[in-house]
Amino acid sequence: MAGIEGKVVVITGASSGIGAATARHLAQRGACVVLAARRPDRLAALCGQIVAQGGKACYRVTDVTRRADLAQLVGLAIEQYGKLDVLISNAGIAPISLLDELRVDDWDNMIDVNVKGVLHGIAAALPIFRRQGFGHFVHTLSTAGLRIVPTMAVYAGSKNAVRAISEGLRQEAGDKLLVTTISPGYVDTELPSSMSDPAAREKGLATMKQMAIPAESIAEAIAFAIAQPDNVDVGEIVIRPTAQA
Numbered sequence: 001m002a003g004i005e006g007k008v009v010v011i012t013g014a015s016s017g018i019g020a021a022t023a024r025h026l027a028q029r030g031a032c033v034v035l036a037a038r039r040p041d042r043l044a045a046l047c048g049q050i051v052a053q054g055g056k057a058c059y060r061v062t063d064v065t066r067r068a069d070l071a072q073l074v075g076l077a078i079e080q081y082g083k084l085d086v087l088i089s090n091a092g093i094a095p096i097s098l099l100d101e102l103r104v105d106d107w108d109n110m111i112d113v114n115v116k117g118v119l120h121g122i123a124a125a126l127p128i129f130r131r132q133g134f135g136h137f138v139h140t141l142s143t144a145g146l147r148i149v150p151t152m153a154v155y156a157g158s159k160n161a162v163r164a165i166s167e168g169l170r171q172e173a174g175d176k177l178l179v180t181t182i183s184p185g186y187v188d189t190e191l192p193s194s195m196s197d198p199a200a201r202e203k204g205l206a207t208m209k210q211m212a213i214p215a216e217s218i219a220e221a222i223a224f225a226i227a228q229p230d231n232v233d234v235g236e237i238v239i240r241p242t243a244q245a
């Protein structure tokens with residue numbers, strides 16, 4: 001089914017930034033969006049706005065580090081709308097720092113959210129996609145995985161783990177399922193709030209102020225991939241500010 005109208009799209013990390021912008025954009029274009037994140041107030045407010053504007057949306061509080069949460073989330077999509085067309089695994093954190101600082105808890109959290117969170121999504125949606133005979137995985141990576149710089153080793157590693165998993169998934173997916181990765185550069189979102197190292201957060205905020213592009217640009221790129229006909233798989237999208245080296 002080409003286009004966006006009528007597609008059922010689950011979005012993790014939908015309470016702010018890229019996920020929220022993508023939910024708004026897709027709902028405006030006729031998708032039924034299922035919003036997921038940990039903050040219920042944010043999800044309820046966004047869901048309310050989409051519905052007030054004539055869109056179709058529901059939400060479920062979800063922690064992507066918990067496998068059962070993802071199973072229940074995709075279950076909600078099926079229960080509400082009868083199918084699942086797209087799972088956008090977008091939830092992510094970036095508590096970046098130099099390795100010398102040994103912020104091992106931050107490393108663990110990045111693996112849990114950025115890598116295991118995506119795997120939990122695959123585990124939940126793949127059997128449904130197989131049963132249906134259609135389905136599209138969209139995974140948010142980062143240009144941090146393309147040009148590795150100091151402080152971003154573990155973050156880049158987590159994104160490149162998902163890059164490898166996505167390529168393996170694409171090869172195993174056969175001719176019915178689609179797999180897209182999108183690698184944004186600096187985007188104006190709340191991501192610096194996940195940076196627990198004050199120096200890294202300051203630097204992140206300053207760079208964002210200087211050059212970040214709006215989250216809506218990423219939403220439009222995701223929509224482009226979703227709108228393609230069933231036999232057209234947009235594999236990788238890289239989208240960054242022109243000012244980003």
Ligand SMILES: NC(=O)c1ccc[n+]([C@@H]2O[C@H](COP(=O)([O-])OP(=O)(O)OC[C@H]3O[C@@H](n4cnc5c(N)ncnc54)[C@H](OP(=O)(O)O)[C@@H]3O)[C@@H](O)[C@H]2O)c1
Pocket residue numbers: 012013014015016017018019036037038039042062063064065090091092093094113140141142143144183184185186187188189190191192194
């Ligand atoms: N902004 C950038 O410059 C940039 C660049 C490249 C890639 N990215 C990637 O883009 C994605 C979206 O980030 P963003 O920039 O939009 O930042 P953001 O505004 O901070 O959004 C991150 C989202 O992830 C959710 N989240 C975090 N931990 C979660 C968990 N355990 N379970 C469920 N949801 C969780 C947050 O919601 P709750 O706190 O409510 O759970 C929030 O909705 C991330 O994967 C990030 O790595 C961002």
